[in-house]
Amino acid sequence: MSKFILPASVFGTVFGCAVLLKNHLTGGPCPSKARLPGKTVVITGANTGIGKETARELAQRGGRIIMGCRDMEKCEAAACEIRGSTLNPHVYARHINLSSVKSIRRFAEEINREEKSVDILINNAAVMKCPPGKTEDGFDMQFGVNYLGHFLLTNLLLDKLKDSAPSRVINLSSLVHIVGEIDFEDLNWDRKKFNTRKAYCQSKLAIVLFTRELARRLEGTGVTVNALHPGVVATDLGRHTGMHQSQFSSTVLSPIFYLFVKSPVLGAQPSVYLAVAEELEGVTGRYYDVMTEKEPAPQALEQEVAVRLWNISASMVGLNTTVPMPASSSKAVTSTTDPAAAACEQPLASPTETAAMTMA
Numbered sequence: 273m274s275k276f277i278l279p280a281s282v283f284g285t286v287f288g289c290a291v292l293l294k295n296h297l298t299g300g301p302c303p304s305k306a307r308l309p310g311k312t313v314v315i316t317g318a319n320t321g322i323g324k325e326t327a328r329e330l331a332q333r334g335g336r337i338i339m340g341c342r343d344m345e346k347c348e349a350a351a352c353e354i355r356g357s358t359l360n361p362h363v364y365a366r367h368i369n370l371s372s373v374k375s376i377r378r379f380a381e382e383i384n385r386e387e388k389s390v391d392i393l394i395n396n397a398a399v400m401k402c403p404p405g406k407t408e409d410g411f412d413m414q415f416g417v418n419y420l421g422h423f424l425l426t427n428l429l430l431d432k433l434k435d436s437a438p439s440r441v442i443n444l445s446s447l448v449h450i451v452g453e454i455d456f457e458d459l460n461w462d463r464k465k466f467n468t469r470k471a472y473c474q475s476k477l478a479i480v481l482f483t484r485e486l487a488r489r490l491e492g493t494g495v496t497v498n499a500l501h502p503g504v505v506a507t508d509l510g511r512h513t514g515m516h517q518s519q520f521s522s523t524v525l526s527p528i529f530y531l532f533v534k535s536p537v538l539g540a541q542p543s544v545y546l547a548v549a550e551e552l553e554g555v556t557g558r559y560y561d562v563m564t565e566k567e568p569a570p571q572a573l574e575q576e577v578a579v580r581l582w583n584i585s586a587s588m589v590g591l592n593t594t595v596p597m598p599a600s601s602s603k604a605v606t607s608t609t610d611p612a613a614a615a616c617e618q619p620l621a622s623p624t625e626t627a628a629m630t631m632a
Contacts, residue, residue, distance in 0.1 A: 300538070300541070301538070301541050302329075302541045302542075302544040302545040302548070302549070302563070303545070303549075303563075304544075304545060304548050304549040304550065304551075306333070306548040306549065306550055307333045307334045307548075308330060308333045308334050308335035308391075308392075308547075308548065309334040309335075310334075310336070311334075311335050311336065311389075311391040311392065312335070312336045312338065312387055312388070312389050312390055312391050312392070312436075313327075313330050313335045313336065313337050313338065313391065313392040313393075313394065313547065314338045314340060314383060314390055314392070314393045314394070314429070315327050315330075315337065315338070315339055315340065315394045315396055316340045316341075316368060316370065316394070316395055316396050316397035316421075316422065316425070317340070317341065317396045317397025317398065318337075318339035318340065318341055318347070318350065318396065319339065319341040319343060319346040319347040319349075319350040319365075320346065320350070321536050321539070322396060322444070322502055322536055322539045322540050322543065323339075323394075323396040323397065323540075324350050324354075324536065325536045325537045325539065325540035326394060326396065326540040326543045326544060326547075327339055327350075327354055327363065328354045328357065328358060328540075329540060329544050330392075330544065330547060330548075331354050331355075331358040331360040331362075331363050332358045332360070333548065334360065335360075335362075335392075336362040336364075337351075337354070337360075337362065337363045337364065338364050338366055338383065338387070339351055339363065339364065339365050339366065340366050340367075340368040340379060340397075341365065341366075341367070341368065341397075342367070342368065342369045342370070342371075342397075344365060344367050347365040347366075347367075348365045350365070351363045351364060351365040366379060366382065366383075367379065368425075369408075370397055370416070370417045370421030370422070370425075371407035371408055371409075371411075371413065371416055371417050371421065372407065372408040372409070373408070373409050373424060373589055373590065374408070376421055376424050376425050376428070377424075377428065379425070380425060380428035380429055381428075383429060383432065384428070384429065384431070384432050387432065389432065389435065389436035389439075390429055390432045390433050390436055390439065391436050391439050391440070392439065392440050392441075392442070392547050393425075393426060393429060393433060393439075393440070393441045393442070394442045394444075394543055394547065395422035395425070395426065395441070395442065395443045395444060395479075396444050396543065397417065397418075397421075397422075398417065398418045398444065399413055399414055399417050399418065400414070400472055401414075401468045401469060401472050402414065402468065403468070404461070404466040404468070406460070407420075409589075410460070411459075411460050411588065412459070412460040412461050412471055414468070414471045414472050414474075414475045415459060415460060415471065415474060415475045415478065416460075417475075418472075418475035418476065418478075418479065419475045419476075419478040419479050419482065419585075420585060420588060420589060422443065422479070422482075423482055423585050423589065424589040424591065426441060426486065427586075427591055427593060430490075430495070433495045434490075434493050434494070434495055437493060437494025437495055438494045438495075438496070438553060438554075439494065439495050439496075440495070440496050440497075440498075440546065440547060440552075441483075441486070441495065441496070441497040441498075442497075442498060442499075442500065442543055442546045442547060443479050443480075443482065443483050443497070443498070443499040443500070444479070444499075444500060444502060444543065445476045445477075445479040445480050445483070445499045445500065445501060445559070446472075446473075446476040446501050447501045447561065448472065448473045448476055449473065449476040449477040449479070449480050449501075449568065449569055449572060450568075450569040451473050451569075452470075452473035452474050452475075452476055452477025452478075452569070452571070453470070453473070453474060453477070453571070454474060454477060454478060454481070454571075454577060454581060455474065456580065456581075456584065459474075459584070477569070477571065477572060478581060478585075479499055480499050480559055480568050480569075480572040481572055481574075481577060481578040481581050482578070482581070482582070482585075483497050483498065483499040483557065483559070484557050484568075484572070484573070484575075484578055485575070485578040485579060485581075485582050487556040487557030488557065488575075490556070491556075495556075496552070496553075496554065496555060496556035497556055497557065498546050498552070498555065498556060498557070498558045498559070498560060499558075499559050499560070499568075500542045500543065500546060500559070500560040500561075500562070501542075501559075501560070501561050501562065502534075502539045502540075502542045502543065502562065503534050503538075503539060503542070503562050504533050504534065541562075541563065542560060542562050542563050545560075545563045546560065559572070
């Protein structure tokens with residue numbers, strides 16, 4: 273029996289070190305133990321992946337959880353599972369399709385009518401590197417779902433968030449925003465050749481620009497807005513990348529991936545941290561790489577770009593929330609002078625079914 277002690281000890285030590293290293297490299301669990309009794313949390317894309325685990329942990333902390341999902345069958349099943357595992361009966365499934373302006377407006381109307389407060393809004397849902405396709409309203413699928421849908425939803429819930437202050441908005445972006453570019457001449461890839469990677473990066477850069485501009489507009493209201501990169505997480509969000517179909521990746525690189533790719537539970541920790549951490553009360557307009565505040569890419573700091581994007585986005589989704597350009601700009605952007613905004617006034621393309629969606 274003694275001959276097995278040394279190998280078992282070595283294996284245990286190596287495995288334990290690997291787990292500790294993984295936790296260190298991926299950020300580890302949320303350090304805050306704060307609870308959320310009586311607080312209402314709205315999470316998009318909450319039936320799977322990061323969103324589901326975020327909903328689970330915030331339910332464990334006593335929150336009233338509204339899970340906004342496209343697939344109601346999966347959402348109901350996830351809500352039922354979370355209620356059972358947390359013993360929190362206040363976990364609810366609600367329908368929202370972020371590729372449909374009509375659906376987003378209906379969801380927001382229900383929340384504003386039925387909920388006494390919205391204390392935390394987590395804009396989590398996303399699609400990634402999907403094939404070319406348009407939303408119901410003719411927007412590029414990734415730009416429409418990842419950014420425009422959440423831009424509209426957040427604005428529609430702003431009055432409720434203000435009435436619930438101090439409240440928080442958390443936008444999930446990505447590290448890839450650093451290579452993103454906002455093409456105001458063709459936001460929806462109607463004229464240039466479609467590039468799914470660039471489309472995804474554009475959507476994630478737009479989220480950071482939106483976060484900073486919204487924070488500026490909400491100064492003094494008690495509503496804070498921050499963006500985060502959750503890290504590399506093992507969810508079905510990357511199913512269009514093809515990386516999981518490689519034999520080389522699954523056999524040779526798996527041990528390396530283990531150290532850097534998070535489980536959904538770990539991937540949810542940055543969202544939980546921004547939602548509950550006491551030390552972040554009043555902190556707004558920031559970008560977090562996992563749970564560490566970082567400076568976003570230079571192009572995410574350009575206020576004129578952020579205001580121009582805001583005005584065009586408002587025109588695209590039918591919101592009357594345009595604002596003047598900063599004083600340093602020679603002129604304001606309006607929906608009648610900007611090419612991208614003007615394009616929004618044209619008849620929308622019919623929806624296509626080629627782009628699969630995931631609410632992870």
